[in-house]
Structure formats: structure tokens, C-alpha cells
Amino acid sequence: MSPEIAAVDELFPEVENLYAHPSVHRELLFDEERMQKYSEAIRRVVKKGDTVADIGTGLVILAFMALDAGADHVYAVEQNPTAIRWAKQVAIHNGFENAITFFEGNSCQVELPQKVGVLVSELIGHVAFEEGIIESLFDARNRFLSPGGKIIPRSVQLKAALVEEQEVFPGYIQVWRNLLERAKSSTSLTVSDLQVLLIDAFFEGDLIGRLPKHCYLKTFEEKEIMSQPQTLFKVNFEEGEAPKSLETSLDFIPSRGGEINGVALWFEAELAPDIVLSTSPLSTSTHWKQCFAPVLAPIPVDGKKPLLVKLQLKPGGKFPLSLEIKDED
Numbered sequence: 001m002s003p004e005i006a007a008v009d010e011l012f013p014e015v016e017n018l019y020a021h022p023s024v025h026r027e028l029l030f031d032e033e034r035m036q037k038y039s040e041a042i043r044r045v046v047k048k049g050d051t052v053a054d055i056g057t058g059l060v061i062l063a064f065m066a067l068d069a070g071a072d073h074v075y076a077v078e079q080n081p082t083a084i085r086w087a088k089q090v091a092i093h094n095g096f097e098n099a100i101t102f103f104e105g106n107s108c109q110v111e112l113p114q115k116v117g118v119l120v121s122e123l124i125g126h127v128a129f130e131e132g133i134i135e136s137l138f139d140a141r142n143r144f145l146s147p148g149g150k151i152i153p154r155s156v157q158l159k160a161a162l163v164e165e166q167e168v169f170p171g172y173i174q175v176w177r178n179l180l181e182r183a184k185s186s187t188s189l190t191v192s193d194l195q196v197l198l199i200d201a202f203f204e205g206d207l208i209g210r211l212p213k214h215c216y217l218k219t220f221e222e223k224e225i226m227s228q229p230q231t232l233f234k235v236n237f238e239e240g241e242a243p244k245s246l247e248t249s250l251d252f253i254p255s256r257g258g259e260i261n262g263v264a265l266w267f268e269a270e271l272a273p274d275i276v277l278s279t280s281p282l283s284t285s286t287h288w289k290q291c292f293a294p295v296l297a298p299i300p301v302d303g304k305k306p307l308l309v310k311l312q313l314k315p316g317g318k319f320p321l322s323l324e325i326k327d328e329d
């Protein structure tokens with residue numbers, strides 16, 4: 001396997017106890033676009049004297065921003081025991097310990113002493129919803145937020161476009177397909193040996209017709225994008241109720257002829273009115289990059305006929321994404 005290919009980040013399965021790794025928090029704090037957009041939104045929304053709840057406080061950066069914007073007090077909730085230990089030290093070192101009350105545990109299991117005017121949170125995953133933002137923010141809104149209170153982010157949407165991906169697919173996924181073809185005419189390798197390999201590496205269950213269970217992090221180049229982007233799901237935290245399922249089927253029209261081998265996925269989070277944090281390939285880059293969700297075999301397209309994209313997300317599931325792309329003929 002070539003070094004470029006080994007360097008591709010597989011998104012699922014996730015790293016265990018992710019937020020007990022200092023490098024993960026470092027990546028968040030050094031993401032200038034993320035920090036800039038959150039700082040703008042918090043300055044816009046938080047008013048002098050507000051009480052704020054920071055759901056998933058990590059190293060308390062959003063709590064600091066809220067205090068800086070004039071908040072009186074922040075309730076900082078964090079479920080990771082290592083992260084909350086660091087967070088308390090950071091608060092003491094910066095002289096904020098009296099302005100922040102820490103609550104250790106998952107926000108859905110925590111009680112706050114009073115309702116708050118603003119909820120701030122950054123629980124946005126690479127495919128937007130896989131870090132539990134829906135469950136956590138709707139619960140926090142229903143139990144912690146005063147009537148008319150504000151939520152940062154107000155809404156999050158997952159976007160997608162068809163792609164002819166030119167790095168992971170030819171260099172990584174196609175390799176296994178080629179091996180399988182070779183095995184069919186080989187005396188020493190059997191298809192079933194390779195099926196086991198393939199299943200371990202990429203697929204659940206039977207080989208034929210199954211969907212990839214993995215998703216890859218990468219930065220797409222414009223030339224790889226093969227359709228207009230569309231919104232797959234939009235979740236509005238300030239209004240309405242949590243969606244019961246995230247499952248959609250949408251037609252995408254390829255913008256030119258070629259071979260579609262998956263979709264690019266990214267999100268747009270409206271942090272405050274007109275303040276949008278976007279991880280689109282055309283926006284300022286962030287640590288989230290984009291996700292590449294591949295299909296098993298490339299689909300030739302002529303640039304005219306639509307393809308049907310079916311995508312299901314299972315928030316909190318071990319492999320939370322399933323994708324099917326169908327030529328409707």
C-alpha cells in the first residue's frame with residue numbers, strides 16, 4: 001500500500017475515548033475558521049448578565065467566549081472525566097473558576113440549578129449528527145433553556161454532492177475489487193478467502209451488493225465534484241422537535257460525463273443569523289475536511305440522467321451511515 005493511501009483517515013469506527021487525547025482538543029482550538037465563527041456568534045447572541053450553558057465544554061473555550069461577551073455565569077457540562085479535569089485547571093489558571101460551575105456527566109443525565117438564556121455547544125461531527133448533537137441539544141433545549149432563549153448553533157444541515165473521487169477510490173477501494181477479479185481466475189486464492197478480507201476491511205455481511213461501512217476524511221478538489229450540492233437533512237434546534245429518523249432519497253443530476261464512485265458529505269451550521277460555519281469544499285478549510293462515502297462499484301454517467309442517492313444516518317450507531325446510489329434505469 002502506498003504511503004499516500006495509508007495516510008487517509010478512516011472515519012468509522014471511531015477512536016475510543018477520543019476526547020481524552022490532548023491532540024484532539026488542540027486540533028479544535030487551532031481550527032481558525034471554527035474559532036472565528038463561534039466567537040462572532042457568541043459575541044452576537046450572548047448579552048450582558050446572561051447565564052449560559054456550555055454543553056460538552058471540552059477545554060472550556062466556548063465558556064470563556066461567553067464570559068468575554070458579558071455572560072454572568074456559565075454552567076459547563078462535560079462527560080469525559082479527563083477533559084473535565086483539564087477544563088477545571090484551565091479555568092483556575094485563567095481566573096475564571098468563580099464564573100463557571102462544572103457538571104461532570106452526559107448533559108442528558110445532568111440537572112442544572114436554573115434555566116439559562118443561551119445554550120452554546122459544538123457537538124458537530126464530520127457527517128454532522130454522529131456525535132449525538134440531536135439527542136443532546138433537544139434535551140438541553142427542553143430542560144435547560146428559558147422560553148425565548150437562544151441556541152448556538154440554531155440549525156445544522158448535512159449537504160452532499162456526487163463525486164468522481166480520485167484518491168481513495170482508485171488507490172484503496174479499487175485495489176480490493178481488482179484482487180477479487182484476480183482471485184476468480186487463480187488456483188491459489190479463492191473468492192471466499194478474499195471475501196473474508198474484503199468483509200474485514202470494508203464491508204458487512206455478503207460481498208456482492210453490500211454497502212461500504214466506512215467513510216473517509218479528505219479535502220475534495222473542485223474537479224472531483226460532479227453535481228450541485230443538495231441538503232440531505234436540516235435540523236433546527238430552536239424550533240420544532242428532534243427528527244425520529246434521518247433517511248432520505250434524492251435525485252442528483254451529474255454535471256458531466258464520467259464515473260460516480262460515491263458522495264462528498266459536509267455540513268453547514270447556522271451559529272447565529274447570518275453566521276454560518278461551513279465545511280464545504282468551496283469554503284475556508286477546517287479540521288473537519290469533508291467526508292467521502294464510497295459505493296462498491298463506480299457508476300458510469302453521461303451528464304444528463306439523474307442518479308438516486310439514498311442515505312441513512314443512525315446517530316450514535318457503530319457504523320452510522322449507509323449509502324446507496326442507483327442509476328434509475
Ligand SMILES: C[S@@+](CC[C@H](N)C(=O)[O-])C[C@H]1O[C@@H](n2cnc3c(N)ncnc32)[C@H](O)[C@@H]1O
Binds near residue numbers: 028062079083106122
Ligand atoms: C467537539 S468537542 C468540543 C469541545 C469544546 N466545546 C470546544 O468547542 O472546543 C465535544 C465535547 O463535548 C463532550 N460531549 C459530547 N456530548 C456530550 C454530552 N451530551 N454531555 C456532556 N459532554 C458531551 C465531549 O466529551 C467533548 O469533550
